Amino acid sequence: xxxxxxxxxxxxxxxxxxxxxxxxxxxxxxxxxxxxxxxxxxxxxxxxxxxxxxxxxxxxxxxxxxxxxxxxxxxxxxxxxxxxxxxxxxxxxxxxxxxxxxxxxxxxxxxxxxxxxxxxxxxxxxxxxxxxxxxxxxxxxxxxxxxxxxxxxxxxxxxxxxxxxxxxxxxxxxxxxxxxxxxxxxxxxxxxxxxxxxxxxxxxxxxxxxxxxxxxxxxxxxxxxxxxxxxxxxxxxxxxxxxxxxxxxxxxxxxxxxxxxxxxxxxxxxxxxxxxxxxxxxxxxxxxxxxxxxxxxxxxxxxxxxxxxxxxxxxxxxxxxxxxxxxxxxxxxxxxxxxxxxxxxxxxxxxxxxxxxxxxxxxxxxxxxxxxxxxxxxxxxxxxxxxxxxxxxxx
Amino acid sequence: xxxxxxxxxxxxxxxxxxxxxxxxxxxxxxxxxxxxxxxxxxxxxxxxxxxxxxxxxxxxxxxxxxxxxxxxxxxxxxxxxxxxxxxxxxxxxxxxxxxxxxxxxxxxxxxxxxxxxxxxxxxxxxxxxxxxxxxxxxxxxxxxxxxxxxxxxxxxxxxxxxxxxxxxxxxxxxxxxxxxxxxxxxxxxxxxxxxxxxxxxxxxxxxxxxxxxxxxxxxxxxxxxxxxxxxxxxxxxxxxxxxxxxxxxxxxxxxxxxxxxxxxxxxxxxxxxxxxxxxxxxxxxxxxxxxxxxxxxxxxxxxxxxxxxxxxxxxxxxxxxxxxxxxxxxxxxxxxxxxxxxxxxxxxxxxxxxxxxxxxxxxxxxxxxxxxxxxxxxxxxxxxxxxxxxxxxxxxxxxxxxxxxxxxxxxxxxxxxxxxxxxxxxxxxxxxxxxxxxxxxxxxxxxxxxxxxxxxxxxxxxxxxxxxxxxxx
Numbered sequence: 001x002x003x004x005x006x007x008x009x010x011x012x013x014x015x016x017x018x019x020x021x022x023x024x025x026x027x028x029x030x031x032x033x034x035x036x037x038x039x040x041x042x043x044x045x046x047x048x049x050x051x052x053x054x055x056x057x058x059x060x061x062x063x064x065x066x067x068x069x070x071x072x073x074x075x076x077x078x079x080x081x082x083x084x085x086x087x088x089x090x091x092x093x094x095x096x097x098x099x100x101x102x103x104x105x106x107x108x109x110x111x112x113x114x115x116x117x118x119x120x121x122x123x124x125x126x127x128x129x130x131x132x133x134x135x136x137x138x139x140x141x142x143x144x145x146x147x148x149x150x151x152x153x154x155x156x157x158x159x160x161x162x163x164x165x166x167x168x169x170x171x172x173x174x175x176x177x178x179x180x181x182x183x184x185x186x187x188x189x190x191x192x193x194x195x196x197x198x199x200x201x202x203x204x205x206x207x208x209x210x211x212x213x214x215x216x217x218x219x220x221x222x223x224x225x226x227x228x229x230x231x232x233x234x235x236x237x238x239x240x241x242x243x244x245x246x247x248x249x250x251x252x253x254x255x256x257x258x259x260x261x262x263x264x265x266x267x268x269x270x271x272x273x274x275x276x277x278x279x280x281x282x283x284x285x286x287x288x289x290x291x292x293x294x295x296x297x298x299x300x301x302x303x304x305x306x307x308x309x310x311x312x313x314x315x316x317x318x319x320x321x322x323x324x325x326x327x328x329x330x331x332x333x334x335x336x337x338x339x340x341x342x343x344x345x346x347x348x349x350x351x352x353x354x355x356x357x358x359x360x361x362x363x364x365x366x367x368x369x370x371x372x373x374x375x376x377x378x379x380x381x382x383x384x385x386x387x388x389x390x391x392x393x394x395x
Numbered sequence: 396x397x398x399x400x401x402x403x404x405x406x407x408x409x410x411x412x413x414x415x416x417x418x419x420x421x422x423x424x425x426x427x428x429x430x431x432x433x434x435x436x437x438x439x440x441x442x443x444x445x446x447x448x449x450x451x452x453x454x455x456x457x458x459x460x461x462x463x464x465x466x467x468x469x470x471x472x473x474x475x476x477x478x479x480x481x482x483x484x485x486x487x488x489x490x491x492x493x494x495x496x497x498x499x500x501x502x503x504x505x506x507x508x509x510x511x512x513x514x515x516x517x518x519x520x521x522x523x524x525x526x527x528x529x530x531x532x533x534x535x536x537x538x539x540x541x542x543x544x545x546x547x548x549x550x551x552x553x554x555x556x557x558x559x560x561x562x563x564x565x566x567x568x569x570x571x572x573x574x575x576x577x578x579x580x581x582x583x584x585x586x587x588x589x590x591x592x593x594x595x596x597x598x599x600x601x602x603x604x605x606x607x608x609x610x611x612x613x614x615x616x617x618x619x620x621x622x623x624x625x626x627x628x629x630x631x632x633x634x635x636x637x638x639x640x641x642x643x644x645x646x647x648x649x650x651x652x653x654x655x656x657x658x659x660x661x662x663x664x665x666x667x668x669x670x671x672x673x674x675x676x677x678x679x680x681x682x683x684x685x686x687x688x689x690x691x692x693x694x695x696x697x698x699x700x701x702x703x704x705x706x707x708x709x710x711x712x713x714x715x716x717x718x719x720x721x722x723x724x725x726x727x728x729x730x731x732x733x734x735x736x737x738x739x740x741x742x743x744x745x746x747x748x749x750x751x752x753x754x755x756x757x758x759x760x761x762x763x764x765x766x767x768x769x770x771x772x773x774x775x776x777x778x779x780x781x782x783x784x785x786x787x788x789x790x791x792x793x794x795x796x797x798x799x800x801x802x803x804x805x806x807x808x809x810x811x812x813x814x815x816x817x818x819x820x821x822x823x824x825x826x827x828x829x830x831x832x833x834x835x836x837x838x839x840x841x842x843x844x845x846x847x848x849x850x851x852x853x854x855x856x857x858x859x860x861x862x863x864x865x866x867x868x
Contacts, residue, residue: 028863030863032865032866057865068589069865070588070589070858071404071858071864071867071868072403072404072586072588072589072592072595073404073589073596073856073857073858074405074592074595074596074853075404075405075592075867076857076858076864076867077405077853078406078867079405079866079867080853080856080867081853081854082853168866185405185867186407189490189493189844190493190839190844194407194490236847238846238847239408239844239846239847240846240847240848240849240850241850242846310549310550310551311548311549314548314551315550325575328571335546335571336548337547337548337549337550338548339549340548372717375753376713376717378752379716379717380713382723383709383712383713384709384710
């Protein structure tokens with residue numbers, strides 16, 4: 001995943017990261033994963049797994065803390081059928097929906113499929129990134145003719161590592177501008193999505209693509225804002241698969257994702273501090289016993305550190321249940337959710353929250369939160385009196 | 396009436412199974428086999444639609460008079476309450492309702508009117524579920540997370556089994572471990588997990604092969620048994636969980652304000668049934684005026700519900716006390732005869748001194764309502780000074796004294812910004828909205844969305860057969 005360099009430093013970093021991955025399931029880097037990773041960017045364990053190319057959704061497969069990330073075969077079948085519908089007969093349906101939705105004639109527009117004609121390996125990925133860059137430059141600086149790029153590969157720097165990311169989405173060239181397009185198979189009814197969460201994820205992915213697209217244009221000296229802040233989502237309408245297009249602005253999401261990715265800790269710092277022998281190998285070892293695998297995972301989080309935030313981790317990271325168990329073991333207030341954890345700065349455990357609520361003297365770190373906790377404790381005791389301990393009736 | 400629903404994965408309008416019946420009683424189950432086939436689907440849903448429509452009409456038949464001023468309305472004495480496992484089921488029933496409410500004819504044959512009526516009822520319930528504090532449709536995940544304090548984050552609270560396990564973890568088991576185990580094992584629906592639909596895929600494929608294109612009930616019904624058994628096994632634990640949760644909640648005393656809120660529910664229910672009985676159709680997209688009025692109604696319901704909760708449950712008042720939206724203390728002085736000049740005349744305006752346990756900061760003139768009379772006139776802050784470890788606040792009632800308006804001397808009292816009655820009547824919106832709020836095209840009339848029913852269903856594809864199954868999420 002990391003860009004190969006002649007320098008020994010990069011090579012040793014790559015070797016270190018490869019050793020970290022070991023035989024753990026590998027994740028192919030793509031824009032969708034990058035968008036999901038942005039939600040857990042502050043967690044050192046997630047950053048390490050991402051940098052090492054570990055598929056966090058599959059490492060714990062077979063353990064009791066494996067998260068159910070699988071998909072219904074009917075849902076996949078629907079997605080495949082919708083994709084095929086858009087592509088069949090020379091992308092006739094895609095051309096129709098783009099023509100109607102963008103009010104530009106796509107009937108004769110070229111649809112470049114960058115997934116075809118390249119080797120499915122790192123060399124192929126590098127070549128696709130180069131072709132993507134050239135195409136994008138052409139769209140912006142050449143004749144303003146409509147064009148669709150499918151299967152682009154974009155470059156991004158995450159945590160100090162430059163990597164290539166494959167995009168599920170399309171880049172649509174319209175009038176010298178690039179619009180990011182996304183196909184999703186959930187339906188829209190009466191102009192509204194039937195799944196608000198899925199729409200949010202789709203817009204995040206499109207925004208990540210737009211961000212990487214802008215960086216690609218900036219690299220070739222072209223105004224990055226030629227990648228539009230508007231994205232288009234193509235979904236089925238009503239009960240069938242007949243596609244319809246929606247346009248939505250994601251500038252806010254682009255800024256947020258840019259901020260999140262900029263805040264990712266440097267992988268080199270993490271890699272340099274890695275203890276010898278640290279690897280996801282024993283965690284992913286399906287022949288080992290459940291407890292041994294989970295202990296190995298707990299050891300990694302102990303050594304590297306982790307940040308558990310239920311709202312983002314449970315929807316984006318396959319380590320979430322394992323991290324939740326670690327957090328519970330530590331008595332970390334984060335298990336109750338981000339809003340609870342944010343209200344308790346400096347308080348390490350739920351037990352301490354309880355003690356401070358009963359008026360225990362705070363440490364220096366706990367001092368800012370101690371006052372409100374003690375007051376809340378008094379108020380709750382008054383509102384919901386704790387029943388007095390039962391007295392045993394004398395015999 | 397309890398309802399449990401399982402959809403076919405990714406198919407937002409296709410209930411693969413619907414179970415219904417009295418909560419804690421036996422349930423009926425409707426299974427289509429291939430819910431993407433319109434004939435099979437409608438045939439399977441017909442008994443559910445008939446039972447629902449009959450129950451709604453029966454509940455609305457018995458009316459009682461309610462007189463407010465010179466106006467008398469006849470409200471349903473009761474409303475049909477639907478109980479479901481979670482908010483996702485409410486959304487799924489709403490989509491099913493949208494689909495069924497407006498159906499097109501096929502080859503000159505009109506669909507079963509019960510299906511369309513049931514669709515309108517389901518749409519009404521799903522839309523009404525947005526009203527804070529309503530109890531016509533009860534998603535138990537929301538009910539339990541409002542009634543119980545647990546260690547679950549808001550996201551985890553959407554899992555009814557996890558909530559139930561936190562509330563009653565079982566002897567010797569920590570609530571965390573119990574809920575984590577429940578989360579791993581329990582399948583609540585309506586969206587199936589991969590393991591469920593792997594089984595469903597095989598069963599549906601065998602069913603389709605055996606029926607060889609037939610939709611004749613005589614051919615199809617005997618072939619349904621394996622799929623019915625599959626879904627019955629999925630429904631039974633959810634049904635038991637719903638029964639257990641409802642039974643536990645029924646053991647709790649109802650808050651005093653519940654009756655008032657349920658009266659609003661009955662009023663909405665009665666209006667809906669009258670509208671549907673008269674052949675009325677609901678817009679599927681609100682006009683700007685409707686949207687503004689709905690937003691105002693929902694905001695008012697939210698304020699009233701939050702105020703009533705905090706006033707009736709001291710534990711719910713604590714966040715307001717911590718956020719300085721409420722003050723609590725001991726009434727140390729009460730001067731009922733205090734007089735002040737209002738406009739031109741000196742009138743009686745009682746003064747109260749409240750010693751709080753904690754320091755407070757409040758601007759003079761701020762209006763606060765005594766929690767025991769939150770529907771009545773407010774008190775105004777006159778002054779706040781430091782006193783011992785807390786503060787001393789002097790408040791003045793903004794109307795004349797009456798016994799039920801005054802807290803007891805030396806008693807504990809809470810004053811907050813929460814009130815349960817709005818001031819004055821809201822102005823009616825103009826019938827013609829200004830040009831700034833007029834859409835380019837008026838919202839479409841309700842139309843059928845079933846044109847795709849004639850399409851061939853997509854074949855199921857196993858995750859292992861595609862390069863990246865996550866791409867289809």
